[in-house]
Amino acid sequence: MSHPNTWNENEQILHSLKDDILVTNVDGIILKVSEVTGKIYGVDSESLIGKSVYDLEAQGLFTPILTPMVVKENKKITFVQTTNKGKKLLVTGIPVYNEKGELYRVVSYSHDITELAEYKDFLITMEEEMHRVKTELDLLRSKQLHDAGIIANSEDMKKVIATALQLSEVDVNALILGESGVGKSLLAKFIHNKSHRSKGPFIEVNCGAIPDSLFEAELFGYEPGAFTGAHQKGKVGLIELSNKGTLFLDEIGELPLHHQVKVLKVIQEKQFYRVGGTKPINVDFRLISATNKDLKSAIQEKKFREDLYFRLNVVPVTIPPLRTRTEDIVPLIHLLLEQFEKKYNRSKKLDEAVIHHLLHYEWRGNVRELINIMERLVVISPSTLITVDQLPDHLKEDLSPSAPSLNAQTLKEIVEETEKQVLLKARKKYKTTVGMAKALGTSQPSIVRKMKKYQII
Ligand SMILES: Nc1ncnc2c1ncn2[C@@H]1O[C@H](COP(=O)(O)OP(=O)(O)OP(=O)(O)O)[C@@H](O)[C@H]1O
CATH class of the missing domain: 3.30.450.20 (PAS domain)
Structure with missing residues (x-):
């Protein structure tokens, strides 16, 4: 124009x-x-x-x-x-x-766009560098985990390990949370072994297993003749033994209320007296505690001191239940199979259907329960191939939602059983309660309520 x-x-x-x-x-x-x-x-x-x-x-x-x-x-x-x-x-x-x-x-x-192009080049270089570092880190981590005998294939478990590695670099108090058998003790030991205290002792105290009357003597030790029945030479307590190392207070939720204040004091002051002693003893330990209890509820019920909880819980690490991290199940099965084959000098193979059942089971006892099942299978199976027949009955149930457990007697029970199985399947597929709610055409609070009802959350 x-x-x-x-x-x-x-x-x-x-x-x-x-x-x-x-x-x-x-x-x-x-x-x-x-x-x-x-x-x-x-x-x-x-x-x-x-x-x-x-x-x-x-x-x-x-x-x-x-x-x-x-x-x-x-x-x-x-x-x-x-x-x-x-x-x-x-x-x-x-x-x-x-x-x-x-x-x-x-x-x-x-x-x-000179600056933009420069930024782009810079970003590409950074991305390449990050990728390289990440690959190296992954390799390093997988080697560390292999050496420690820890399976962490799932994203959740990888996050737990990443936090544990960060925790191993500093002496901060850590509280490991999770159901029984998820690997809390194993993780505590891993943190200790990766820390600068690895050459020092790792002292594990099961707070729920020490008889009430012996608690103080076991933890703090005692001087000669401190009480009738005491050893003549006195005794070094577990806390003193943890000097220069890690003190792992397992099942801290079981610690009776009347002992909690003494434990709080030694955690705060890193100083204590043996029973019958008059000289304060200084101690240098790194504290890790663990529990499968809901400590917040215990505080509300006045069974756990809030000040102790805050001391313990500087950095919390939660290990999710095994049923929510199915990516870990198959590698665990292979690791355990190998271990028990070696232990019992047997060579075994798992039928595909067995793996399917193991993958879909609830694992209320988490990894510990899987260990027991695997050991049992290796020991009792008469042939090289382990088949579904050798699984315990509760593991043989058909877990598909269309086939509810026939142990349920009434229609209500059958409906509830079916609902639970559908929720379990949906959780496996959609991962989040929001995703489950969307897929099942209901609200997220309703999903959470039902999962709580069936204790699968
Ligand atoms: N990720 C894992 N990889 C390999 N083995 C594991 C893993 N997690 C747990 N285990 C094994 O499972 C068993 C139970 O773990 P652990 O005793 O650490 O559990 P826990 O959470 O401390 O249990 P509890 O609450 O009953 O004390 C141990 O033999 C442990 O080695």
Whole structure:
């Protein structure tokens, strides 16, 4: 569209723009440029008029050139151009047609993307570096885990291990939470072995297993003749034994209320008295505790001191139940099979159907229960191949939702059993309660309520 009589007006408009705009004819001769254009190439804008873009490219002003591409393709084209000043320009060329519809001019405009391109290069380098470090870290971690005999294939377990490794670097009090048999003691030992205290002792105290009357003597030790029946030479307590190492208070939720204040004191002060002793003893331990109890409820029920809870719970680590991390089950099965084959000097193979049942079982006793089942299977199976017949009855049940347990007597029980199985399957598939609610066409609070009812949350 040619309007020579309005060209001056167009020129005014062109110069008022703060962008790099360049107009050529189809042969690549520059007809118009904005003032900004000259600045970009370090020349006077006016001096560009009448020049050929081919010549300018040959002189190294910019490359590649746009006009021939737009003419050839006969459409709008965008690409990155490099200037004589090393700048990167995102250049767009637009074909302009005359009244006969013939291609007549090429108008181009550009944006300086030098910084963007630099950021992009920087990002690519960073991404490559991160990928390399992550691969190395994964390799290192898997070796560490292999050496420690820990399976952590699931994302949840990988996160637990990452936290444990962070915890191993500092002496902060850690509280490991999780159902019985999920691996709390194993993790505590792993943290100790990775820490700077690894050469020191790892003293495990099962707070639920020490008789009440012996608790103080066991934990704090006693002086000779401290009480009737005491050993003549006295006794060093477990806390003193943990000096320069890690003190692991397992089942801390079982610690009777009347002992809690003494434990709190030694955790705070790292100083204590033996029973019958008058000299304070200083001790240097790193504290890890563990429980399968809900300590917050215990606090509400006045069975656990809140101040002790805050002391213990500086960094909490929760190990999820085995049933929610099915990716760990098969590797665990293989690890255990190998261990028991070695222990009993037998060679065994698992039938596919057995693995299927093991994968879909509830594992209320978590890894410990899986260990027991695997040992039992290796011992009792008469042939090399372990089949479903050798599974204990509760593991043989068909777990598909269409086949509810026939142990349920009433219709209500059958319906509840089916509902529970559907929830278990949905959880496996959708992972979150929000996802489950969406898939099952109900609300998330309703899913949570039902899962609580069936104790599968
Ligand atoms: N991720 C795992 N990989 C390999 N073995 C595991 C794993 N988790 C647990 N185990 C094994 O399972 C068994 C039970 O683990 P552990 O005693 O640590 O559980 P826990 O949570 O401390 O149990 P509790 O609450 O009853 O004390 C141990 O033999 C442990 O080695």
